[in-house]
Amino acid sequence: MRILKLLIRNAFRHKLRTGLTILGITIAILAFGMLRTMVSAWYAGVEASSANRLVIRNAISLVFPLPLAYKDKIRQVGGVTLVSWGNWFGGVYIEEKNFFPNFAVDPRSFLALYPEYIIPDLQRAAFLNDRKGAVAGKKIAEKFGWKVGDTVTLKGTIFPGNWEFTIRGIYRGKDRSVDETQFFFHWDYLNETMRKAFPRRADQAGYYIIGIANPNLAGEVSTTIDGTFKNSLAETLTETEKAFQMSFVSMTEAILVAIQLVSIVIIVIIMAVVANTMAMTARERIGEYAVFKTLGFGGWFIAGLIFGESLVISLTGTAIGIGLTFPVAAAFADYLGTFFPIFFVERETVYMDIAAGTLVGIVAALFPTWRAVRIRIADGLRRIG
Amino acid sequence: MKVPVSYSFRNLWTRRLTTILTASGMALVVFVFAAILMLAEGLQKTLVDTGSYDNVVLIRKGSQSEVQSGIERLQASVIETQPEVAAGAGGRKMLAKEVVVLISLPKRGTEKPSNVIIRGVSEESLAMRPQVKLVEGRMPRPSSSEIIAGESVSRRFTGAGIGETLRFGMRDWTVVGIFDAGSTGFSSEIWGDADQLMQAFRRPVYSSVIFKLRDASGFDAFKARVESDPRLTVEAKRETLFYADQSEMMAKFLRILGMSLTIIFSLGAVIGAMITMYAAVANRTAEIGTLRALGFQRRSILGAFLMEALLLGFIGGAAGLFFASFLQLLTISTLNFQTFSELAFSFTLTVEIVWQALLFSLVMGFVGGVLPALQASQMKIVDALRTS
Numbered sequence: 001m002r003i004l005k006l007l008i009r010n011a012f013r014h015k016l017r018t019g020l021t022i023l024g025i026t027i028a029i030l031a032f033g034m035l036r037t038m039v040s041a042w043y044a045g046v047e048a049s050s051a052n053r054l055v056i057r058n059a060i061s062l063v064f065p066l067p068l069a070y071k072d073k074i075r076q077v078g079g080v081t082l083v084s085w086g087n088w089f090g091g092v093y094i095e096e097k098n099f100f101p102n103f104a105v106d107p108r109s110f111l112a113l114y115p116e117y118i119i120p121d122l123q124r125a126a127f128l129n130d131r132k133g134a135v136a137g138k139k140i141a142e143k144f145g146w147k148v149g150d151t152v153t154l155k156g157t158i159f160p161g162n163w164e165f166t167i168r169g170i171y172r173g174k175d176r177s178v179d180e181t182q183f184f185f186h187w188d189y190l191n192e193t194m195r196k197a198f199p200r201r202a203d204q205a206g207y208y209i210i211g212i213a214n215p216n217l218a219g220e221v222s223t224t225i226d227g228t229f230k231n232s233l234a235e236t237l238t239e240t241e242k243a244f245q246m247s248f249v250s251m252t253e254a255i256l257v258a259i260q261l262v263s264i265v266i267i268v269i270i271m272a273v274v275a276n277t278m279a280m281t282a283r284e285r286i287g288e289y290a291v292f293k294t295l296g297f298g299g300w301f302i303a304g305l306i307f308g309e310s311l312v313i314s315l316t317g318t319a320i321g322i323g324l325t326f327p328v329a330a331a332f333a334d335y336l337g338t339f340f341p342i343f344f345v346e347r348e349t350v351y352m353d354i355a356a357g358t359l360v361g362i363v364a365a366l367f368p369t370w371r372a373v374r375i376r377i378a379d380g381l382r383r384i385g
Numbered sequence: 386m387k388v389p390v391s392y393s394f395r396n397l398w399t400r401r402l403t404t405i406l407t408a409s410g411m412a413l414v415v416f417v418f419a420a421i422l423m424l425a426e427g428l429q430k431t432l433v434d435t436g437s438y439d440n441v442v443l444i445r446k447g448s449q450s451e452v453q454s455g456i457e458r459l460q461a462s463v464i465e466t467q468p469e470v471a472a473g474a475g476g477r478k479m480l481a482k483e484v485v486v487l488i489s490l491p492k493r494g495t496e497k498p499s500n501v502i503i504r505g506v507s508e509e510s511l512a513m514r515p516q517v518k519l520v521e522g523r524m525p526r527p528s529s530s531e532i533i534a535g536e537s538v539s540r541r542f543t544g545a546g547i548g549e550t551l552r553f554g555m556r557d558w559t560v561v562g563i564f565d566a567g568s569t570g571f572s573s574e575i576w577g578d579a580d581q582l583m584q585a586f587r588r589p590v591y592s593s594v595i596f597k598l599r600d601a602s603g604f605d606a607f608k609a610r611v612e613s614d615p616r617l618t619v620e621a622k623r624e625t626l627f628y629a630d631q632s633e634m635m636a637k638f639l640r641i642l643g644m645s646l647t648i649i650f651s652l653g654a655v656i657g658a659m660i661t662m663y664a665a666v667a668n669r670t671a672e673i674g675t676l677r678a679l680g681f682q683r684r685s686i687l688g689a690f691l692m693e694a695l696l697l698g699f700i701g702g703a704a705g706l707f708f709a710s711f712l713q714l715l716t717i718s719t720l721n722f723q724t725f726s727e728l729a730f731s732f733t734l735t736v737e738i739v740w741q742a743l744l745f746s747l748v749m750g751f752v753g754g755v756l757p758a759l760q761a762s763q764m765k766i767v768d769a770l771r772t773s
Contacts, residue, residue, distance in 0.1 A: 017660050024656040031649045060553050061489040061500055063452055063725075064586070090453065158453045160445065160618065200589065233555065233587060237489075250497045251720035251727070258717075262417065262646060269413045269650060273657040276406040280664045339638065367402070 007308040014281070018313060021277045025317025025360065026324065028270035029353050033325035034332065035263035036349045042249060042256055044342035048177045049241035051215035053113060056208040056225060057244075059235040062088075065204035066234050068191075073228055074208060079221045082211035084109035086187055087204075091154030091163060093144070099338050100140050102154060102183035104190040113211050116174040123148060123169030131189050133168035137180035139337065141170045154183075159190065161197070181341040209241070267356050274364035278310050282368030289372045290380025299373040306372060310365035311358065318357030322350055388681055388689035396665065396693055397700075404697065407661040411701025411749055412708070414647070414654040419709035419742040421643030423732040424717065427568070428639065431730040432632050435570040436624035439601040440513055441469075443594045443611070443619045450631060450724045451485040452502070455590040460617050464594050469607045471599040473512060480596035481510040484579050486586055487726050488553050490542040500726045501538055501545075505579030513597050516569050522547050522562030525578055530585075532577035533562035537729040541718065545575065554585030570628060573718070573729045595624065634723050651749055654701070658753025662694050666761045673761050674769030683762040690758035691751065698750020702743045709742070710734055 012018050040047075056074065058064035068085070075083050086105040093100070107128055111117065119127070119135060126148075127133045136146055146152060150167045165185050173180050187205075195202035212221055222238035229236045239247075249256070282289075289302050325345055333343035397404045443464060444454035456464075461482045464470075473479040484505035489498045504510075511517060511524075525531035534545045539560070544551045551558045558577065566572040583589065598604060608621040622630070666673070673686060709732075718729035 017663060020656045020660050020663075024653050027649055027652050027656075031646070059489075060586070061487040063487045096449070155447060157448050160447055231555070247498055248720075250495075251499045253497075254717045254719040259642075265413055265417065266650060266653070269410050269653050269657075272406045272410040272413075273653060273660065276403055276410075276657060277660055279402050279406065280660070284668075336641075 022317040026321040029321025041340040045245040053241040055244040059237040068203040079217040085205035087206035104187040117171040119169045127168035134165035134185035135169040138172045139180040307365045311361035314361030393693040408701040410657040412704035414650040415705025427730045427733040432628045435628040440624035442627045471597040482591045485592040502574045502726045505582035517566045520565045535572040537572040662757035677766045687762035694750045694754020698746045702746025
């Protein structure tokens, strides 16, 4: 206990310098935490996917559709419990910067496949009964001030025209890993309109999502489905929802790697700053260390003093930084919700913060300790800071 | 009387460890600052070079990219007869009807798939894009299952090298040539015969129509007329603007991320410089007193310490730039959210960025050094001499 008091007293002997160093660590840990949270936000779709769902899409690429007729063939494959289909609609609400994901879905099978979207029963029934009805996530409904019964118009980008929908329900997620910024409407509405305007593009599903009884069957079911449609005009590619989401992440891997690198660089920068503080501290106190040695304290004791002081400084900064990460992340999530619909600080991030802070404290103390322990008493006493 | 610069320089030299630590902190910040500017510059250069000012792109109204767009054959013919279309060699119209789709290809090495743009071109396509040059092999023969691949695609994707084949649309397509399009978006594309691709993909409509203007200033009149033509549901854009719009979101994302990182990083580095300079002042109290007693004025002391901080910043800045310049060897390829396809671009260092980065490092040094330097210059001679 007395030692700890000594360490803290020592650390705050130079109030300004220590204060600045702690401030630096706070900023670095805050930035590190935010970057790590950004990385986990990138994987949000992967995290939210279920092992019981498979995604089927056109083997050429996502922009090619699959015939609606496939649904009956897929249903016959053993192990498949539910078949749902939909289209990425890509509609724009007023202007492009109001981006949110919107899909045309087959409502009944979709809601059965995604129990994590929670809609009050009355709203659910109203949505199922209204062909022009739509369901919006809680976050976008709040953002644009939509209420049940409101009319919303989306401008089609892939499917031309202005599309009117009535909000029949607002869903919330089962837990906070569920994206609450999406918008769903009836696939039949899309299909019937297309049949009138562009008959060539009717009866085409953008993708199928199927439910399987047993996740262990995923491989087998995928092979069977892809085999069924081999050498047809629209070959399929079936993969687990997780793999499907992962493919998006890996396409933007370069940015992800850059963010991860930068989060390490910031820790290295702060390491240099803290190491500098510790080097200066140790240099000034060489005389004191010599006195300690004269009194009979060993090298280990002096090493402990320096390491302890370094850790006191770095962990104080880390604690403040972690404390600030939460409100800053919340503000960030409000501001950049378009880019990152799911943005919250994970427990792992906090652990990594602590690990980084400790590492900074230890590394910063290494060189000064080496110098202080090695110095001969006579030299130490003679030396003037 | 001024304190000589060598005094400041030697002071830094005496405290080598501290100087190196502080300067390397700054170097890292300048490195990141320069890297972000270089990346933004590279992205911009890629997109500006992709388009030509006197080319016009027409896509379906409301669609944001060529992949989403669809233009019926009849509409394409209407556009072809417009008087603004330039005539090329042999009196042919400088106009290309193209079809653009995405295909998912596995990357070499990792086998992870990514989306690549495949462009069905017509005879005039190449003539209208002077940036695109065939570097290996030959052009595809008309009405054959032959394709040519952009240099960046052929390097990074399995099956896109010369002589290799890709399978899509129930056919095997042979890569017969590699084209180099410099640092433009076309380097990330595969080109083939438009009619063949339309058949293979069962897509009876074009994606876009591109033509060269007879007179570059005639665009506004053309746009107004074509967009109000009841037979057409198209939107006209200059090619330069078209490509700049396509990466607006990515550019914005890079800018926001980059600028917030730079600000945070520079705060850290300024704090580092401040600590160093405060320590330098504290350690040299007696020395400052002596200088003052010798007749150096407060202003000279201020100048000497500021000079020291600026030198520190400069060393950091120069080191950071030195390492950042190696980034030019790297090419970044990532998914463009708006077109949903791969785009490759590289870090580009310009003289302007060098100046900005050096200026930035000097500013960091100045901000870190100004308070300690003021403190040094405010010392009273007697007090300063009394401390040992």
